[in-house]
Amino acid sequence: MGRAILSHFLILSNSAPQLSSSSISKLNGFASRSVRIRQNSKYSNGFRCYCDVSHSQQTSPEDSRTSVTVKKRIVSGVQPTGSVHLGNYLGAIKNWIALQNTYETLFFIVDLHAITLPYDTKELSKATRDTAAIYLACGIDASKASVFVQSHVHAHVELMWLLSSATPIGWLNRMIQFKEKSRKAGDENVGVALLTYPVLMASDILLYQSDFVPVGEDQKQHLELTRELAERVNYLYGGRKWKKLGGRGGAIFKVPEPLIPPAGARVMSLTDGLSKMSKSAPSDQSRINLLDPKDVIANKIKRCKTDSFPALEFDNPERPECNNLLSVYQLVSGKTKEDVAKECQGLNWGSFKPLLTDALIEHLHPIQVRYEEIHSDSAYLDSVLEEGARKASEIADATLKNVYQAMGFLRR
Ligand code: ATP
Ligand code: MG
Numbered sequence: 001m002g003r004a005i006l007s008h009f010l011i012l013s014n015s016a017p018q019l020s021s022s023s024i025s026k027l028n029g030f031a032s033r034s035v036r037i038r039q040n041s042k043y044s045n046g047f048r049c050y051c052d053v054s055h056s057q058q059t060s061p062e063d064s065r066t067s068v069t070v071k072k073r074i075v076s077g078v079q080p081t082g083s084v085h086l087g088n089y090l091g092a093i094k095n096w097i098a099l100q101n102t103y104e105t106l107f108f109i110v111d112l113h114a115i116t117l118p119y120d121t122k123e124l125s126k127a128t129r130d131t132a133a134i135y136l137a138c139g140i141d142a143s144k145a146s147v148f149v150q151s152h153v154h155a156h157v158e159l160m161w162l163l164s165s166a167t168p169i170g171w172l173n174r175m176i177q178f179k180e181k182s183r184k185a186g187d188e189n190v191g192v193a194l195l196t197y198p199v200l201m202a203s204d205i206l207l208y209q210s211d212f213v214p215v216g217e218d219q220k221q222h223l224e225l226t227r228e229l230a231e232r233v234n235y236l237y238g239g240r241k242w243k244k245l246g247g248r249g250g251a252i253f254k255v256p257e258p259l260i261p262p263a264g265a266r267v268m269s270l271t272d273g274l275s276k277m278s279k280s281a282p283s284d285q286s287r288i289n290l291l292d293p294k295d296v297i298a299n300k301i302k303r304c305k306t307d308s309f310p311a312l313e314f315d316n317p318e319r320p321e322c323n324n325l326l327s328v329y330q331l332v333s334g335k336t337k338e339d340v341a342k343e344c345q346g347l348n349w350g351s352f353k354p355l356l357t358d359a360l361i362e363h364l365h366p367i368q369v370r371y372e373e374i375h376s377d378s379a380y381l382d383s384v385l386e387e388g389a390r391k392a393s394e395i396a397d398a399t400l401k402n403v404y405q406a407m408g409f410l411r412r
Pocket of ligand 2: 218
């Protein structure tokens with residue numbers, strides 16, 4: 001992702017204290033929901049608002065004299081439910097790499113989410129370590145980002161309980177992922193955690209007062225719920241009510257914005273261009289795992305679903321598989337969409353598939369080599385996760401303390 005696009009910012013005057021809710025700002029090449037900026041007395045003489053993208057944010061005009069800089073914060077995570085696949089990589093992890101240079105970043109392995117469907121207790125801790133090693137192998141730099149395991153920071157579960165009391169059950173019943181996953185698992189048998197998992201996800205995000213959350217399309221609805229929940233808790237317990245209880249007043253939680261990548265936000269299954277690639281899909285043929293050996297990649301591409309249209313093209317709604325495979329090729333080869341469209345318009349499946357296979361192998365090979373190195377150095381991996389959890393706990397505990405106070409609990 002080009003660095004040049006990292007630094008656009010908006011200069012707002014008093015006459016435009018609020019951006020319209022439909023406006024879209026481009027952040028690091030991601031689409032973000034509009035950033036609503038409410039008028040703030042501090043900024044009464046006109047102000048510069050870095051919304052943000054800039055490398056740092058000046059919090060008020062006065063701050064510019066003392067050069068107080070605050071980096072915006074980003075959190076994201078992947079479940080250790082199985083093998084990390086191309087969708088997780090192109091929709092999430094790959095995009096984190098550029099973000100860690102600009103923002104304060106926390107990337108965690110969301111092991112508590114991995115138990116929402118039946119799972120293998122013997123596999124969970126191994127999958128958690130493997131996922132951490134994949135983050136680092138993909139290019140997450142532990143000297144810039146905090147990398148940690150969700151269950152190692154106790155505040156996640158604690159805040160979830162507090163947030164649950166403010167979450168209307170109707171909000172959770174509406175979640176598409178709950179409906180889909182519970183139907184697949186047999187409605188009567190699913191655990192309550194599958195329903196309440198978005199509250200844990202809200203807790204994961206709100207604990208860190210996150211500004212942005214890079215996610216694939218499938219998580220957009222959960223992010224919207226997180227935003228609504230933050231606003232609801234701020235309304236129910238924040239502001240003057242909190243102040244009367246001895247708190248600082250104001251908003252308890254920052255309301256986060258999703259960052260959806262312009263391409264790769266929804267990588268589709270290799271066996272069905274209308275379903276997303278997923279760790280929990282029963283067939284391994286439906287996905288390319290980041291650690292798949294060369295011959296497995298070649299075999300999966302050889303057997304993947306295609307169509308019988310002549311030539312290859314992007315964006316034809318009748319050809320979801322074609323669009324998906326061309327998009328994957330675009331992202332792993334690093335070419336532009338226009339270049340790929342031109343290169344592939346005269347090809348048929350027989351000539352395109354080897355191109356895609358080679359591009360995938362070439363892109364994933366260095367990650368696989370680094371993965372082996374990192375994975376074999378368990379002391380290093382442990383130290384990264386320990387330090388990550390320490391830093392994360394500091395931020396999370398401060399938020400949790402505020403929530404307990406604002407909700408009226410007796411101080412410890
Ligand atoms: P599961 O099937 O167990 O839910 P998953 O494949 O959906 O697993 P998650 O761990 O739930 O993976 O998601 C981790 C991150 O990867 C999230 O940010 C999610 O939006 C993103 N992601 C998951 N699948 C895709 C996909 N097919 N395309 C793009 N992004 C994806
Ligand atoms: Mg998922």
